[in-house]
Amino acid sequence: MVIAVASGKGGTGKTTIAVNLALSLENVQYLDCDVEEPNAAIFLKPSIRKRISVVIPIPDFDETKCTHCKKCVESCAYNALVLLANKIMLFPQLCHGCGGCRYICPESAITEQNRQIGLIEQGPAGGIDFIQGLLNVGEPMATPIIKQQRKLIDKEKIVILDAPPGTSCPVIETVRDCDYCILVTEPTPFGLNDLKLAVDTMREMRVPFGVVINCSDIGNGEVKNYCTNENIPVLLELPWNRSIAEAYSRGEPAATIIPEMKKDFHRMYNTILTKICA
Amino acid sequence: MNVCISSTGKDLSAPVDPRFGRAQLFLFVDTETMEYECIANPAITAGGGAGTKAAQLVADKGAQAVLTGNVGPNAFSALSAAGVKIYAGMTDTARQAVEKFKTGQVPPVSGPSAGAHSGMGGR
Numbered sequence: 001m002v003i004a005v006a007s008g009k010g011g012t013g014k015t016t017i018a019v020n021l022a023l024s025l026e027n028v029q030y031l032d033c034d035v036e037e038p039n040a041a042i043f044l045k046p047s048i049r050k051r052i053s054v055v056i057p058i059p060d061f062d063e064t065k066c067t068h069c070k071k072c073v074e075s076c077a078y079n080a081l082v083l084l085a086n087k088i089m090l091f092p093q094l095c096h097g098c099g100g101c102r103y104i105c106p107e108s109a110i111t112e113q114n115r116q117i118g119l120i121e122q123g124p125a126g127g128i129d130f131i132q133g134l135l136n137v138g139e140p141m142a143t144p145i146i147k148q149q150r151k152l153i154d155k156e157k158i159v160i161l162d163a164p165p166g167t168s169c170p171v172i173e174t175v176r177d178c179d180y181c182i183l184v185t186e187p188t189p190f191g192l193n194d195l196k197l198a199v200d201t202m203r204e205m206r207v208p209f210g211v212v213i214n215c216s217d218i219g220n221g222e223v224k225n226y227c228t229n230e231n232i233p234v235l236l237e238l239p240w241n242r243s244i245a246e247a248y249s250r251g252e253p254a255a256t257i258i259p260e261m262k263k264d265f266h267r268m269y270n271t272i273l274t275k276i277c278a
Numbered sequence: 279m280n281v282c283i284s285s286t287g288k289d290l291s292a293p294v295d296p297r298f299g300r301a302q303l304f305l306f307v308d309t310e311t312m313e314y315e316c317i318a319n320p321a322i323t324a325g326g327g328a329g330t331k332a333a334q335l336v337a338d339k340g341a342q343a344v345l346t347g348n349v350g351p352n353a354f355s356a357l358s359a360a361g362v363k364i365y366a367g368m369t370d371t372a373r374q375a376v377e378k379f380k381t382g383q384v385p386p387v388s389g390p391s392a393g394a395h396s397g398m399g400g401r
Binding site for chain 1: 321324325326327328330331333334337352355356359360361
């Protein structure tokens with residue numbers, strides 16, 4: 001069972017929902033896929049036991065073989081190569097590591113070398129198998145890290161993927177092929193606007209989904225109206241609660257200070273199970 | 279001298295396009311005769327790397343200078359490595375940019391004048 005927790009808008013409470021869901025269930029694996037700014041570790045406090053370097057292959061040119069035919073430059077979909085007077089110039093941060101240039105080079109002048117772009121850390125957090133991806137500062141591409149993180153998914157467990165915000169490539173990479181996606185939103189015009197984008201994305205990807213409304217007693221009722229009109233299940237509504245906010249600021253999950261909340265999250269999990277099996 | 283101007287129109291009376299990588303058109307101008315060639319920017323719809331792709335065109339056409347509004351980090355690196363001098367901050371028409379360049383009113387830039395993705399219209 002693989003469940004992603006995503007949102008359109010940032011700051012709606014993805015990590016809050018994902019962490020508390022994880023703490024409310026048994027046999028959980030948690031993947032923080034928000035590799036540009038992972039923060040679930042603040043709440044789950046894992047003991048990191050394993051570190052895996054994430055690399056992408058970038059081309060290396062043998063100048064003695066290169067005839068400057070420009071085929072590699074023309075084939076690069078990411079414009080990472082430029083042919084100057086008599087030298088190929090590589091822009092490593094534009095390179096997606098697809099290997100196309102090496103494939104197309106008629107002179108076999110291209111080999112590949114690994115460039116490290118980030119790290120994956122793994123270790124236990126209580127009973128949870130915790131994994132987080134960390135993209136190096138200044139690196140533009142998050143997806144190779146998420147792709148490698150996903151290879152560590154243990155299908156014997158309930159796998160919770162804490163997705164990055166938005167609807168761009170890193171989100172797609174996190175949510176693809178999941179059994180279910182929880183979309184966390186807030187009942188504000190901003191929340192609704194970005195929720196609609198996230199809903200469009202889920203429908204395009206054919207991933208079943210439901211909505212959690214965080215801080216459900218602020219803002220207005222438009223998110224709920226939208227969900228009703230669009231036949232989208234509202235899995236959980238969490239009213240604003242100062243003690244949860246205070247605990248959050250200390251790095252303590254809501255379910256730790258209000259253990260009864262685990263029942264709500266467990267109920268939500270059961271709702272999700274019925275949605276998937278239906 | 280062969281100079282490249284990022285342009286919003288097909289002749290020298292058109293305003294300079296403030297973007298380099300995402301410029302609409304490029305005018306390659308012979309500064310002695312003021313004869314020019316207009317080429318559509320192949321990088322305008324690039325998913326990424328518009329700056330490097332546009333710089334490749336400039337290098338291929340053998341221009342020795344670029345006159346534009348702003349140039350980003352990748353385009354700056356590629357053009358510099360190709361030995362192309364970059365004159366940023368150009369406004370008004372392409373013809374006026376050439377005049378400014380010829381009379382030495384603007385010094386070449388020593389670094390990128392805009393961040394990555396600046397020509398993407400706030401996306």
